[in-house]
Amino acid sequence: MGVSPLLPDRGRRRVFVALGDSFTEGVGDRSSRLPNGVRGWADRVAEKLAKAEPGWHYANLAIRSKRLRHIVDEQLEQALAMDPTLITLYAGGNDILDFGTDMDQLLAQYEELVARLAATGATLVLFTGFDVKVSAVLEPLKKRNTLYNRRVRELAAKYGAVLVDYWCFEAFHDRRMWDIDRLHMSKAGHKYLAAQVLDHLGVPHKISLTEWEPPARMTLRDWERRQRRWMNDWVLPLFGRKLRGVTLGDNLGPRWPQAVKVPRKGGLKKLMEPDGGGRAG
Numbered sequence: 001m002g003v004s005p006l007l008p009d010r011g012r013r014r015v016f017v018a019l020g021d022s023f024t025e026g027v028g029d030r031s032s033r034l035p036n037g038v039r040g041w042a043d044r045v046a047e048k049l050a051k052a053e054p055g056w057h058y059a060n061l062a063i064r065s066k067r068l069r070h071i072v073d074e075q076l077e078q079a080l081a082m083d084p085t086l087i088t089l090y091a092g093g094n095d096i097l098d099f100g101t102d103m104d105q106l107l108a109q110y111e112e113l114v115a116r117l118a119a120t121g122a123t124l125v126l127f128t129g130f131d132v133k134v135s136a137v138l139e140p141l142k143k144r145n146t147l148y149n150r151r152v153r154e155l156a157a158k159y160g161a162v163l164v165d166y167w168c169f170e171a172f173h174d175r176r177m178w179d180i181d182r183l184h185m186s187k188a189g190h191k192y193l194a195a196q197v198l199d200h201l202g203v204p205h206k207i208s209l210t211e212w213e214p215p216a217r218m219t220l221r222d223w224e225r226r227q228r229r230w231m232n233d234w235v236l237p238l239f240g241r242k243l244r245g246v247t248l249g250d251n252l253g254p255r256w257p258q259a260v261k262v263p264r265k266g267g268l269k270k271l272m273e274p275d276g277g278g279r280a281g
Contacts, residue, residue: 029190035256091110096145
């Protein structure tokens with residue numbers, strides 16, 4: 001019997017494969033000792049799986065800035081070749097932020113991807129998207145996000161996937177759950193999401209979540225200072241990259257491109273030690 005009824009032991013190597021973009025790569029949860037300089041919720045889930053039931057292998061193919069078409073073209077076949085027993089997928093968020101996106105076409109392609117993954121017989125985990133309150137400039141995209149989330153819920157039911165309804169998590173209304181760019185989760189946000197995924201899968205864990213005091217009220221001057229810094233450090237460079245046709249993920253590879261065996265003790269950082277085997281599977 002597996003660690004959870006949702007993760008049955010089918011007598012084969014247990015492999016967790018994560019697909020997607022920056023959300024799954026782990027952007028916002030910095031770790032200089034790990035590939036691409038981040039950790040993220042998926043790494044944390046992999047470590048807790050191995051702690052609850054030794055022998056789990058893990059691959060994370062997600063790369064920041066990838067659109068759905070990139071995930072299909074660059075990650076799907078690689079994931080299928082690993083014969084996964086657990087798959088997580090979040091894809092389409094970057095497409096929603098592209099103003100020329102055809103939502104009907106995007107959601108049709110998303111269903112094709114979900115159908116391919118569900119056909120493996122692996123436990124499949126899907127995510128809705130959160131309504132990030134970044135700027136009034138992006139409010140017109142809220143309708144797209146609502147449409148996307150409704151379709152994800154329908155497809156999770158249709159294909160028997162586990163749904164992590166990120167949209168509904170009240171904890172993410174606290175700005176401390178977000179990194180300084182306001183689009184990616186902070187370390188606390190990644191920890192919270194890891195706990196949610198594990199809870200949905202029925203996997204025991206002891207992830208402790210930060211207990212904060214209520215956020216301090218900002219003065220108008222502090223708010224204006226934060227807004228200027230955010231515009232200069234994040235918004236203007238983002239639009240500059242869009243104009244140049246480049247992304248932050250262009251020169252990056254997957255963090256864990258092969259299925260590594262997750263150490264029960266010491267976590268994935270142990271693999272980065274001189275005698276830890278690096279990224280080999």
